[in-house]
Amino acid sequence: MTSIGIIGTIIFLILAFLRMPIAIAMGVAGFIGIAYIISIKAAFEVLSGSIFVNFTSFDLTVCPLFILMGQILSNSGIGEKLFKSGYKIMGRVRGGLAMGTIVGCSFFAAACGSTIATAATMGTVALPEMLKYKYNKSLATATCASGGTLGILIPPSICFIIYGTITEQSIGKLFIAGVLPGIILSLLFMLSIYLLCLFNPSLAPLGRSSNLIEKLKAFKGIWEVLIIFVVIIGGLFAGIFTPVESASIGCLIALIFSIIEKRLTWKGLLNSLYGALRTSCMVIFIIATSGILCRFLALCKVPQDISNWMNALDIPSVFIMLIIMGVFLVATCFMETIPIMLIFVPIFLPIAVNRGYDPLWFGVIITVLCEMGLITPPVGLNIYTIKGVAKDVAMEDIFRGIWPFLISMAILLILLLIWPKIALYLPSFMTY
Numbered sequence: 001m002t003s004i005g006i007i008g009t010i011i012f013l014i015l016a017f018l019r020m021p022i023a024i025a026m027g028v029a030g031f032i033g034i035a036y037i038i039s040i041k042a043a044f045e046v047l048s049g050s051i052f053v054n055f056t057s058f059d060l061t062v063c064p065l066f067i068l069m070g071q072i073l074s075n076s077g078i079g080e081k082l083f084k085s086g087y088k089i090m091g092r093v094r095g096g097l098a099m100g101t102i103v104g105c106s107f108f109a110a111a112c113g114s115t116i117a118t119a120a121t122m123g124t125v126a127l128p129e130m131l132k133y134k135y136n137k138s139l140a141t142a143t144c145a146s147g148g149t150l151g152i153l154i155p156p157s158i159c160f161i162i163y164g165t166i167t168e169q170s171i172g173k174l175f176i177a178g179v180l181p182g183i184i185l186s187l188l189f190m191l192s193i194y195l196l197c198l199f200n201p202s203l204a205p206l207g208r209s210s211n212l213i214e215k216l217k218a219f220k221g222i223w224e225v226l227i228i229f230v231v232i233i234g235g236l237f238a239g240i241f242t243p244v245e246s247a248s249i250g251c252l253i254a255l256i257f258s259i260i261e262k263r264l265t266w267k268g269l270l271n272s273l274y275g276a277l278r279t280s281c282m283v284i285f286i287i288a289t290s291g292i293l294c295r296f297l298a299l300c301k302v303p304q305d306i307s308n309w310m311n312a313l314d315i316p317s318v319f320i321m322l323i324i325m326g327v328f329l330v331a332t333c334f335m336e337t338i339p340i341m342l343i344f345v346p347i348f349l350p351i352a353v354n355r356g357y358d359p360l361w362f363g364v365i366i367t368v369l370c371e372m373g374l375i376t377p378p379v380g381l382n383i384y385t386i387k388g389v390a391k392d393v394a395m396e397d398i399f400r401g402i403w404p405f406l407i408s409m410a411i412l413l414i415l416l417l418i419w420p421k422i423a424l425y426l427p428s429f430m431t432y
Contacts, residue, residue: 005300008033012293022339023286030292037299050291054284058244059165064280065247066156069254071275073108073225074121075268076258095197095204097133098143099190101126105147106186109154110229115337115374119148119382123389136203137393139196142375142401144389145382146189149371149409152337154182155233156247158283159370162341163363165287167349170360171243172236173427177360178367179233180422181412185368188408196404224257237430283338290342303347310351317355318417324348325369325413332373336381340370357420364423365416372409375402 012029016022027047035043054060093099105122109115123144130140152159155175164171197204232250235241241249258264264272297303310320327348331340345366352362374382383398390398416422 002300002302002305004033004037005297005302008293008296008300009302016335016339022336023282023289026286026293026339026343027289030289030294030296033296034292034299037296046292046295050295051285051288054288054291057165059171060161060284060287062171062243062247063158063161063283064276065244065251066158066161067279067283068272068276069156069228069247069251070117071272071279072251072254072258072264072269074117075272075275076254076261076263093194094201094206095139095193096206097126097130097135098139098193098197098204101130101143102147102150102186102189102193105144105150106154106182107225107229109148109150109152109182110156110225115148115151115371115382116385118151119145119385120389122147123386127386127390130204131390133205135205136401137390138397138401139193139203140401141386141390141393141398142405143189143193145375145380145386145398146402146405148382148385149374150182150186152374153178153185153364153367153371155179156250157367159337159341159367160363161243162283162287162338163345163366166342166345167359167363169363170430172246173360173430174363175233175243176237176426176430177364177423179426181364181368181416184415184422185371185408185412188411189405192404192408224254228253228257237426239430286338287342290339293343294346297343297347303350306347307351307354311354317357320355321352321357321365321417324352325365328366328369329372329376332370333376335373337370337373340373341366358424360427361416361420361423365413368409368413368416372406375405 008029011032012025015025015028020028031043031047034046101122104126105118108122109118123141127140127144130143131137151157155178157175157178160174160178161171163169164174193204228250231253232241232246235246235249236243255264258268310323313320328340328344331344349359349362353359374380377383377399380399380402383395383402386398387393387395
């Protein structure tokens, strides 16, 4: 039976590499596999059941609501305000414009939850400014692409929502678990930029000097996002809101702020609704069809066989975790984030838990690995997103600049392995 599961997985990968939409590729592979093992009637029952259950799931309501919140903020021009504020706060530091971009990405990620939206928005706003001031093209584009990955680590995060849904972990605790790692990674990105510019000043000129008053005024540009972040995360942390309620309130606050400041037009509102609908349907459809493929693999006992094999290895648990991380890292180089989580997490989470690792910590680890995949060739979705903005920059130049940021992510993974409390400290204060 395991060989049948492997063949089904190969069929899925072939369909995906032939550029068939991931959701359809997973559904087709799983449907054919179940029809072969049991019957075509059973395959149709699994197909209809998975689609119905996921599209009517109350828990998944949090997904379109957070996506809509991010769309509203994106279409109301918040990205430009965040970038300008970040640049003023950084002041006259060599590479300050790039560091300001990371600051802007961090705050936008805290309001958006989407890595592609963060990269596209900040790339559109920050990249022309960096190129205008003669920043190295590799550094400028890589900063935008890498900063965009913060969208799936700093809460609210679509990846944490999906991970919590398939593992039955608290989405609220996952959000809180991502706060400290997200802050640390932002600081590591900024440190990387500082060191690069310190050893090679030609990469970036000195930034414009800002006095203390200007820096304090710059915080006016981020107050909306700060309020939304505090309300959402504070409400979850204190147990006042459920994730769905916090998403609803965050979406409402974002809409009110946009209307008060008159930055959201009717066209912007319609674009926000359309973008949220399209993205939400894509995400939930992928989740639904992944359930079909996972059911097929479970029937073939693929997860059980892999689990038994890895648990039988007489090696320290840290090496087991490194193997799991290696599998995820390789997979992220060729597949999109959501399918990777949906396929591999159900297989490897039981192994990690059996070895004594916390499911919340494991979720943060997997999310960081998925971040790395977003800027790693050959897929690197954020790289292609930035390429769409910077059409005159060669793809190899963009990829050449991402290595310092990949090293920063690797350092964060090492820190999380050594001190799991980085991810688990804040959630330990939550009672639900």
